[in-house]
Each structure stands twice: as structure tokens, then as C-alpha cells.
Amino acid sequence: ETGVTQTPRHLVMGMTNKKSLKCEQHLGHNAMYWYKQSAKKPLELMFVYNFKEQTENNSVPSRFSPECPNSSHLFLHLHTLQPEDSALYLCASSQGGGGSSGANVLTFGAGSRLTVL
């Protein structure tokens, strides 16, 4: 167990469905992240939250809607997705707020494998 737990591990959904991915960290970290991992592409940063406040939205389409109710939980709400959104969605957390102070080593969850039909 890495300290960052993601559920569900696998999700298959149709383009008209609404679903949510959940991430929980037990490390006392202050920052949480969503990344998208697609084959043969670099990891794409989607959202960053520091102390529950969104500090980064990397031009993500509105069909992805993040929610961070507290520093330990992060959700990604999914609505009317496209087949090209199929990917592994990784949640991560860090002690620092996403900057390059050097202390911001990211701890990742195992990911949620999303398939959009």
C-alpha cells in the first residue's frame, strides 16, 4: 500500500454515463494531483490542489470536473467522455504545494484504468 488509494481500479463507461474516480491519501500531504497516462505519451498533469484550493488546471476539457473536499480526498467527476479519454488516471500527493522547492516528491496511487466505449 503506497499511502495513496485510488478507486475504482478499473472502470468501463459509455459516452453518456456519469462516473467518478476517488483518491485518498493517508500521508498528511497538502497537495494533490490528477495525471493522465496514455500509451507512448508523457504523463499529462491535469489538476493540482493545494490545501483544497485548485492551483492548476492544465487546459482540461470541462467533461472532467475535479473536487477536493479536504486535503486527504480528491475526486474526478466524469461526464460525456470520448473514447480518446480512455487512459490510466493517476492521483498523486506531495508535502509541498506543487512548486520546485525540491521537497515535492510525488507519491502516486496505483491508478484507475478508464475505458470509454
Add this chain to the structure above:
Amino acid sequence: AQSVTQLDSQVPVFEEAPVELRCNYSSSVSVYLFWYVQYPNQGLQLLLKYLSGSTLVESINGFEAEFNKSQTSFHLRKPSVHISDTAEYFCAAYLITDKLIFGTGTRLQVFP
């Protein structure tokens, strides 16, 4: 544009052979560099990092990486690999901005 480049998408090697996974970054200023490893069906785990000081950094499982400022490289090496080292390896860096930039990954496949 800032980037981290891993030229080799796959590296096949036999067990007990040495291996080098290449990583280059685009920056002329101070950087922080990382290697992460992803085993099958798992998330990424930190393998080692360079923040400052000695340019040679080591992990607990025998990997090492050397920061080379003149060549803007941070190659990962291991003198003798094991089957259990089979995984995807990602180089990452904080460059000019405060965003952590990842390379595309190198799949290390170790054969018996």
C-alpha cells in the same frame, strides 16, 4: 519549450547484464531531477532524485544516476539487472517553472 526526453522507448537486456536508460532535459538553469519506476498494474514510485550536491545519486536497489550539467543528462544505470527490475522507468524534472515534467518512459524488459 521545456522538455524531458527519453529516447529509448524499450530496452531489452539479459539478466545480470548492465543497463543504461537515457534521459536528457532542456534547461540551462538549475534543475531538480527524478527517476520514477512503474511496475505492472501499479502507480509510479520514486527511485532516486538529484536536488543538489554530489552529482551521483543511488537508490537502495542498486540503480544510480549521474547529473551531467554540460550534457544536460541524467542517465540511469545498473551494473547487473534482475528479472524483478522489469518495469517502466520515467525520468522527470522541475525545470524553469514549478511544473514537474515527465519523459515518455522507457520500458526495461529483463530476460532470463
